[in-house]
Amino acid sequence: MTELTKLSLADARKGLKDKSFTALELTDAYLGAIDAGNDKINAYVATTPEQARDMAKASDAKLSKGEAGLLEGIPLGVKDLFATKGVHTQAASHILDGFKPEYESTVTANLWRDGAVMLGKLNMDEFAMGSSNETSYYGSVVNPYRAEGSNANLVPGGSSGGSAAAVAAWMCAGATATDTGGSIRQPAAFTGTVGIKPTYGRCSRWGTVAFASSLDQAGPIARTVEDAALMLQSMSGFDPKDSTSVDLAVPDFAAAVERGVKGLTIGVPREYRMDGMPAEIEALWNQGLEWLKAEGATVKDISLPHTKYALPAYYIVAPAEASSNLARYDGVKYGLRVSGKDITDMYELTRAAGFGREVKRRIMIGTYVLSAGYFDAYYVKAQKLRTLIKKDFEDAFNAGVDTILTPATPSAAFAIGDEALASDPVAMYLNDVFTVTVNMAGLPGIAVPAGRDGKGLPLGLQLIGKPFDEETLFAAARVIEKSTGTRFAPTRWW
Amino acid sequence: MSVDAATVKRIGRLARIRIEEAEVEGYQAELNAILGFVEQLSEVDVEGVEPMTSVTPMHLRRRDDVVTDGNYAEQIVKNAPLTEDNFFMVPKVVE
Numbered sequence: 001m002t003e004l005t006k007l008s009l010a011d012a013r014k015g016l017k018d019k020s021f022t023a024l025e026l027t028d029a030y031l032g033a034i035d036a037g038n039d040k041i042n043a044y045v046a047t048t049p050e051q052a053r054d055m056a057k058a059s060d061a062k063l064s065k066g067e068a069g070l071l072e073g074i075p076l077g078v079k080d081l082f083a084t085k086g087v088h089t090q091a092a093s094h095i096l097d098g099f100k101p102e103y104e105s106t107v108t109a110n111l112w113r114d115g116a117v118m119l120g121k122l123n124m125d126e127f128a129m130g131s132s133n134e135t136s137y138y139g140s141v142v143n144p145y146r147a148e149g150s151n152a153n154l155v156p157g158g159s160s161g162g163s164a165a166a167v168a169a170w171m172c173a174g175a176t177a178t179d180t181g182g183s184i185r186q187p188a189a190f191t192g193t194v195g196i197k198p199t200y201g202r203c204s205r206w207g208t209v210a211f212a213s214s215l216d217q218a219g220p221i222a223r224t225v226e227d228a229a230l231m232l233q234s235m236s237g238f239d240p241k242d243s244t245s246v247d248l249a250v251p252d253f254a255a256a257v258e259r260g261v262k263g264l265t266i267g268v269p270r271e272y273r274m275d276g277m278p279a280e281i282e283a284l285w286n287q288g289l290e291w292l293k294a295e296g297a298t299v300k301d302i303s304l305p306h307t308k309y310a311l312p313a314y315y316i317v318a319p320a321e322a323s324s325n326l327a328r329y330d331g332v333k334y335g336l337r338v339s340g341k342d343i344t345d346m347y348e349l350t351r352a353a354g355f356g357r358e359v360k361r362r363i364m365i366g367t368y369v370l371s372a373g374y375f376d377a378y379y380v381k382a383q384k385l386r387t388l389i390k391k392d393f394e395d396a397f398n399a400g401v402d403t404i405l406t407p408a409t410p411s412a413a414f415a416i417g418d419e420a421l422a423s424d425p426v427a428m429y430l431n432d433v434f435t436v437t438v439n440m441a442g443l444p445g446i447a448v449p450a451g452r453d454g455k456g457l458p459l460g461l462q463l464i465g466k467p468f469d470e471e472t473l474f475a476a477a478r479v480i481e482k483s484t485g486t487r488f489a490p491t492r493w494w
Numbered sequence: 495m496s497v498d499a500a501t502v503k504r505i506g507r508l509a510r511i512r513i514e515e516a517e518v519e520g521y522q523a524e525l526n527a528i529l530g531f532v533e534q535l536s537e538v539d540v541e542g543v544e545p546m547t548s549v550t551p552m553h554l555r556r557r558d559d560v561v562t563d564g565n566y567a568e569q570i571v572k573n574a575p576l577t578e579d580n581f582f583m584v585p586k587v588v589e
Contacts, residue, residue: 332582334573348512355511381540382532384544385538387546388543
């Protein structure tokens with residue numbers, strides 16, 4: 001029998017339907033893979049084997065009665081940011097020490113409604129703040145990929161580093177993730193996986209630990225474009241409990257995957273051709289355009305003039321919203337509490353001990369830009385920039401562009417503990433330079449593996465779409481996936 | 495704009511995060527690096543541009559002002575570090 005964990009999510013669905021194996025066998029195979037490899041990869045911060053087996057048995061009963069849901073019996077990992085009832089939910093932070101919610105997030109509830117099986121909770125940058133998964137209270141996640149001929153551990157990207165690593169290392173069939181500035185697409189690119197951030201409002205934010213509410217969106221990381229489409233189908237949908245959830249019908253995303261790109265116009269933004277861009281990133285980008293042209297798409301040069309201001313504007317908006325959202329962690333309602341001589345002392349000591357350095361830094365920046373006398377100069381100005389960034393995209397789409405192709409990241413995965421990045425917060429932030437514009441404008445974006453760098457590490461391309469047109473992204477990403485002529489997989493060392 | 499040591503301490507107090515004396519210099523350098531980075535926004539003329547209030551063209555939904563939820567105080571306080579009779583317990587705040 002082929003190794004069950006190596007099946008794509010779509011093939012695992014077929015195997016379950018054909019009774020080639022049971023949901024319990026599939027779940028046990030994944031639990032075995034986690035047991036065997038998690039001490040090296042560190043993707044899971046908690047596993048739920050009993051719950052997983054119970055859910056798998058329930059799926060087997062449904063499958064035998066022919067009542068299978070969309071993801072019936074499919075074992076998934078869940079980013080630690082999603083509230084899961086009675087199960088570890090700490091946003092990989094010490095301040096939520098011991099927190100087990102009494103409720104379930106809408107996104108995960110949708111997945112369980114459709115028959116998916118929960119394997120456990122996945123590591124991440126603390127409160128989703130980071131691009132390398134090094135800010136987690138639970139330690140760094142290790143990328144399943146290594147450079148050729150090297151034993152050095154690389155980062156899986158962040159903040160959804162545990163999600164990306166678990167998917168790439170066959171420790172789950174797919175994973176939930178979230179993206180505030182690139183946290184789905186950058187780790188997907190670093191691990192040879194597919195990650196989509198849907199349009200803002202497509203997935204409910206209810207029950208997902210908030211970082212920056214006007215930017216946060218949930219989405220899947222999976223091993224193929226079709227797998228990502230199936231997962232997003234289940235995760236999406238209107239939710240009255242989230243006032244920014246959009247009341248729109250969810251299209252059949254999987255049906256769009258093989259639609260092709262014939263007749264589509266692909267925008268190529270000249271501002272993304274940054275100074276000092278590595279030649280292999282540029283070559284990858286051109287290769288992607290050639291593949292899309294070969295399948296009948298037209299390529300058009302476009303300008304998104306405010307691109308360079310997206311990242312600095314993001315580093316005002318995101319910390320400002322974070323400082324407000326994270327005010328709730330005060331040692332009173334849940335999690336860690338450090339006693340002090342009075343209540344203010346308790347707040348200050350609890351938050352000093354509970355938050356990691358990156359989170360504290362962002363709360364401080366956010367507090368500063370929102371403080372009296374600075375609000376207009378920083379926050380209002382950044383929100384005006386957002387209007388301009390969004391208009392750049394609208395102009396491109398109004399001029400006939402269907403989707404925009406860009407690199408996903410400025411480089412392949414880098415080393416854990418990189419000194420230059422650790423000493424300069426801004427250098428680390430530059431990882432999100434190609435992805436952050438999409439969050440600022442609320443658009444959908446997908447990262448798809450497209451090639452490898454000189455050391456054999458995966459590189460991704462990004463497609464950006466019109467609001468609520470994830471279908472075109474799946475179709476175009478599928479063309480790139482097929483054109484690579486390979487299935488991305490790491491060489492197992494763990 | 496840049497922040498001095500006194501401002502770092504003031505922000506720490508506003509954010510209710512204890513900043514130890516030995517940490518001030520580090521935070522000051524990091525915050526100034528970030529503020530230096532965002533400074534480039536001053537190049538952009540935003541005269542007459544409306545600040546974004548909603549990323550998608552939608553109005554926030556409103557619901558009827560009625561009670562739709564509640565009556566599970568035990569669940570609300572279940573994760574709290576210190577409770578008594580379904581109340582959150584905190585250090586004395588009124589003398």
